[in-house]
Amino acid sequence: MDQLVKIAEYANPDILVTTQWLKQNLDKVIVVESDEDILLYETGHIPGSVKLDWHTELNHPLRRDYLESAQFAELMNIKGIGRQDTVVLYGDRSNWWATYAFWVFKLFGHEKVLLLDGGRNKWIADGGELTKDKPTFSSKDYPVVERNDSEIRAFRDEVLGHLGKPMVDVRSPEEYSGERLHMPDFPNEGATRGGHIPTAASIPWSKAIQQDETFRPIAELEKLYFSDTGFDRDSDFIAYCRIGERSSHSWFVLKYLLGVKSVRNYDGSWTEWGNLVGAPIATGVDPGVAA
């Protein structure tokens, strides 16, 4: 399927850009790279792009939380991003961390944020140029904007109240069933219990991705998230994973590609739920029931 035709069918087609579009519009946007491997940008990046380090730059330095309003404004000033700028995010591993950064931008209500369909690997596959030159930036006086957690972020008590409503566990099937406490190939980040939040459906995040790392066409996504689960697309959705990164990817798919009106990312995710005293847990391949 042609990529432009595919994109046109999404609920919000304007949220995605192609390699070709980006090549022609590099001077009109601020390109931001957010990778799982924090050294990748240094090995070569899209000309003019800015590096955003999800680990050291988006999190609160002390608490398990995101940046505060003034800290986000300061970060934007360091990166040379203005409030009115159009930001195009891309990254490795099918935009896994790019969508995480996307979600954080939206916590602060940055309006114009786009995503490069297929991310870093598609750019390279399409013959896009990479450079090791790092651009210099100057502050554009980003305003201090209050972080708004209410619309796209879910907290544990809200998740508890959401049992039985559409909820998506985007981790690997083995993590969902409780066979293992962490992703295959990844070290355990410290959950004391295995399994999933009762009633959550298992839809590993990467199922939304095609071979070339672009998103699947809308019909396939609708089957995956609605037909196969029986979830009503007009309901409220919550997505979670291990620390909220993979579920940002599924959050993006649900909200922007499928057009679900209310989707929240539970960033506490399994590293909170799997340690929470008294929290209900289901194991095995079945979603389980709300106790």
Next chain:
Amino acid sequence: MTRAADEIVADFQFLEGSDRLQLLLEFSEALPDLDERYGEHPELLERVEECQSPIFIAVDGTAEAIKLHFSAPRESPTTRGFASILFGALSSHSAAEIMELSDDFPTKLGLDHIITPLRVRGMRGMLARIKRKTAELVAEHG
């Protein structure tokens, strides 16, 4: 600690923040290509499960001079950097010197705050794997 390991720690400690990252990048670029013998026989390499990116390790040579071999994709520069540091600190050293390297060596590089602690743990996994395979090699050949 081998002298090479000491020097690597000193080099990292001498630098700050982003310069440490730059040094790690230089290490990743310096990781030697995989010996042909292993390229043709990937089954001789062992996968390190603790690492986020696929990395394979093989240990050969003699107890007096152990040789380390690593295979990691170019798209995983951090993992390659770790492998290259361990290569620089340990390869061509004796089995005894390898066994003596502190398990805490990865932490001493001072990378915890600029890369994730999770990744530093991956490097500890690599080191543990190298030690185990070194011990096995020595046991096999007396």
